[in-house]
Amino acid sequence: MKTYDIVVIGFGKAGKTLAKTAATKGKSVAMIEQSPKMYGGTCINIGCIPSKTLIHASETQLNFSEAMTRKSEVVNALNKKNYHNLADEAKIDVYDAKAQFKTEHEVALVNADNEVEDTIRGDVVVINTGASPVIPKIEGISTSKRIYDSTGIMELSSQPKRLVIVGGGYIALEFASLFASFGTEVTVLERNEHVLTNEDNDIAAQAIQDLKDKGVQIVTEAETKAIKDQDDETIVETSQGQFHADAILLATGRQPNTDLNLDAVGIQLGDKGEIKVNPHLQTAVSHIYAVGDVKGGPQFTYVSLDDFRIVSDHLLGEGQRTTENRGDIPYTVFIDPPLSRVGLTADEAQAEGYTIKEGKLPVNQIPRHKINADPRGLFKVVVDAQTHRILGATLYGAHSEELINLIHLAMKQGTTYDVLRDMMYTHPTMAESFNDLFKI
Incomplete structure (x- = not known):
């Protein structure tokens, strides 16, 4: 051996x-x-x-x-x-x-x-x-020939005209945005009352509206009950009615x-x-x-x-690193535009007892948006009013997947928000938005 x-x-x-x-x-x-x-x-x-x-x-x-x-x-x-x-x-x-x-x-x-x-x-x-992927217990799910998980959907040989996504989490919304970009009619079926429930309310509302403007239909409180193949399509039966699809993506965790x-x-x-x-x-x-x-x-x-x-x-090594000292974990949801976040929202910070100040900047007020030809989005940041430490940020807009790492670095190093506010940034960039975002 x-x-x-x-x-x-x-x-x-x-x-x-x-x-x-x-x-x-x-x-x-x-x-x-x-x-x-x-x-x-x-x-x-x-x-x-x-x-x-x-x-x-x-x-x-x-x-x-x-x-x-x-x-x-x-x-x-x-x-x-x-x-x-x-x-x-x-x-x-x-x-x-x-x-x-x-x-x-x-x-x-x-x-x-x-x-x-x-x-x-x-x-x-x-x-x-x-x-x-979790495969839910839904009638017809084991026999349908048009059902895919997140792996299989990326191996399609032809583009579906109609895609139904069962589930409304981050993976579901990323694929919804992606296929809508290619011109597929996309329907998202979420069994709960809302999507993006863990995000800042203002930003979640904008992101949902932008998905709808892109052609994504989001149906909430929709419990999927059965999936039935027909000759040239599949019917998804839910508590909110029937939906017709050429392909079905299971995005249920x-x-x-x-x-x-x-x-x-x-x-x-x-x-x-x-x-x-x-x-x-x-x-x-x-x-x-x-x-x-x-x-x-x-x-x-x-x-x-x-x-x-x-x-x-x-x-x-020395055994000093643990899961308890690695700090906040940033993330990005790659919808269009991307939604990125690290740390606490304003509501979460107040619930933890912080006295906060909140910065808020629509992307259409950032000069770079003219070059990007994309005015969509909203940047928000939460700071501790007493220590000036940054508690969290939610950035919804172009290049947020890069910018969130700068804020995370500042948080990790204990850099106060006024340092980011007063820095010089190259122009025209999305990063220079920090001059105004942190003007609080």
Whole structure:
């Protein structure tokens, strides 16, 4: 039985980065990946990279077919690059297999026929198996030939004229905006009363209106009851009536991939099926770690990267980094225009007892909007009136996905809002909006 210093299960961001880092420090590493299509992880192959490539393609006037070709080229190149980044490293062995725990240190390598081909041993084992789409229990869902998850919808060979999206979360809205950009008639079915319920009310209202102006129909309080294929279309039956589609996207959440025979080692799961971990990302078995989406929490590749930093520091460094000291996590919803956020909204800050000041700037008051030919959007920021520390920001508008990182950096460093207000920025840029946004 071959023994490694570290066995990594899953080729995602945290796992692959830890594997490479450990190998360069002289550690022997095994990387186990169930599917060659997933070299590099979810983000590169079926997540943010392909979806954002398609979004960018829609903005540069490529048609649907051209966009799909461009997406495939990008994904294939990155998949190949990620494979060789590890496989060509002398201290790393890459195994194409499904992993199953036998003991706390032993992992069986299972082939496509569900046969154990080999067993390897790891002094440390890192679980990085990600998450997969939740498939709801809806009549007809298992037999319909026009149903796709977020992976399958990006493999379509032709553009649907009518797309119905079941679910109204961030992934649903990103795909709604994307397909509407290509001219598809899009209907979003949300079972709750509203979408974007976690966002600032003013900004959520603008974003919803912009989606509607783009042609996206958002139907709330719509419980999907059945899906029925006809000869040339599919009918989606809901509590709000029937909707006709050429394709249906299921965007009803994601669940951790934990089919690893965890019972054999006593690893515990949480209420949502996630692997329970401590602040150092150790499971109930101290030498087994869980990183990325499989451990629950925000499902972003940069969170996975920070998980790598925590585990790497714990194994190879001083052990000072934890999930408790990494601070606020920014995010962007890549609708059109993008909606980005970090920290607290005004309502949340006041609920926590802060005395606040709030800055508010419509994008149509930023000079750069004339060059962008895009006046849509609203920037808002919340600060502590007593300490001048920035508590949060929600930026809805062009280039917000870049700007939010500047505000996050200021928050992380304890920079007061007046520093951003009084800085000199190049012109004409969206960043110079901070001169006015922080004038509070």
